[in-house]
Amino acid sequence: MTYSPMAVTIRDVASEANVSATTVSRVFNHTDLVSPETVERVRRIAERMGYEPNATAKSLSHGRTEAIGVVLPAPHGEFFSEIMRGIDDVAQDSEYYLLISSSHYSLEEGEAAIRALRGRVDGLLVMTTHVRAKAMLEKRTPDVPVVFMNSAMAGTEHDAFDFENRKGAYKAVSHLLERGHRCLATITGPPDSYDVRERLSGLRKAVADTGLDPASVTHIQGDFTQASGYQAGKEILALDTLPDAVFACNDYMAIGAMSALQEAGVRIPDDLAMAGFDDIPSARYASPSLTTISVPVYDLGRAAAKRLIARVRGEHVPEAREKLFASELVIRSST
Template sequence: MATMKQVAERAGVSTSTVSHVINNTRVVSDDVRERVTAVIAEMRYIPSAVARSLKNDRTHTIGMMVPNNSNPYFAELIQGIEDAAFKVGYNVILCNAYDDPRKQAAYLRVLIEKRIDGMILVASGADEELARLLAHQQTPMVLVDREVAGVQADFVEADHETGGYLATRHLIELGHRAIACISGPRDLPPSLDRVNGYRRALAEAGLDAPSGYLVYSNFTSEGGYRALQQLLKLGKRPTAVFAGNDLMAIGALCAASEAGLRIPSDLSVIGYDDIALASYSTPRLSTMAQPKYDMGQRIVGMLMERIMGSAQPLRRELLQTRLVARQSTAAPR
């Protein structure tokens, strides 16, 4: 691999001149710049990002932590973030906590050691060590979906309470009165917000949820599958189910099919997120669409402002969800 010294010797200039050409840190004549640039291309010289960061105090990298990138919701959010970062010349280092707060804390130390310019964090539940790590951290940061106690940072999320409300109201307007809810983990604020929206819609319609109609699980297809099996054992089966995300809803569809139920004539199911897979399930899944790509763009915009030194007050952005009615919901028989 070529070195800066070799480039300088081939171009007939000093190593400092090569550095100035690469980093635009001093005026260099057009003739010298062209000669150095040509040699760099000829020798396929790749400047050291570490060395450049030491000179410029910038690494042009953003660290991002997600709970589990096997969830398509995060994959689609990441796409919006990476596209926005690429446009402004930044790379994204992605860390996956696999829903383990200890692994999350370890990865955050790694990101900080890498001298990232900014951080995007979707926290994996509550964790005291995480709060301690971030409480005195000076790296610009945006929190997504889940706030961290004691940590002051810009915050972006979708309006999950309204999303849960609209999903449940959709089922009520179709004529359902026995409506169950399969929720994500009870210790995650987005899960609780969606449940609160579910409860608000029922209360507004004068409906009660019988005991056992609210089941907490995890945000996976298996979680939704097991939860619906539990609901189907109740003496009074629900005629409709609001699942806290699309993966759980798809798992519920599988459990319903195995039980001999037809969707939506025997059971209506609505999810949350509108992942790409929701359009290709059988039947196609009704859901609440989160503005995932737009959210990613906004997150990067907010973070870049902080990286560039913005001193404006901390911001909270609440983005709206929208109902996407497909084939998995219909009026009860």
């Protein structure tokens, strides 16, 4: 008999396999209740007939969706791709699907994304750059486990995996100062960003520890994009005095600024040194290659996903809820 895949029901498979519809349901949901021989025979028949078990019905039968929600600030970029690579590797190994949404750097859109994923996922991985990250859960706390990544959530009841933002910036700026640079500028990023707040704190400490006044540092605002870094480079060129070193709060802005400066004839690092943060793959291939702070983006994604799946499965997790991933100064040609 020929079957149309769209028309095949659980009863059709049961009839063909000469078993009950309950047995077919157990084959796809509770295989421990069915003999291995029956499982193999029913699955073989179902595949031949083109039968696909209803995902919603499966989730209702055991209270799980087998999916994890991921909310990121942006849907693209090398940094977020590395985070997703780590998450995806764990999800694949653990047989979970991923539903991905973007907050577009907006607290309100982040809240909306979490609401949209309610009831569709077994757990949530959330990254937000906003300093008021806790507000994302104030109106309605999700009824599934939530793990935060590089967000201002330390000290809450939620798992939080963060980078050494403050220490990393301290290392980068200290390196510039150790090279003898004293006229500094920084490209900051959005003013409500947790990353920016932490990295500027590290910058101020490095400057103060050298005996300089942190207020002497010129601040130019970007938005984490390469285009904003390019515009920041134009603003640096318009200053009365060209700084001898620039720390950008991420690599995209550093690379964009270098492009604008070099177009104007500024030699890097001879006339001006440049350092960034994140160590995205493009940093090493920029011209000149970019000195930056390397953070284990892939590893953080993996660790956060592992923790979430452990929470979803109700496994005992002896580790602390908070984990800080170390940063490393990578010195390249730009300094």
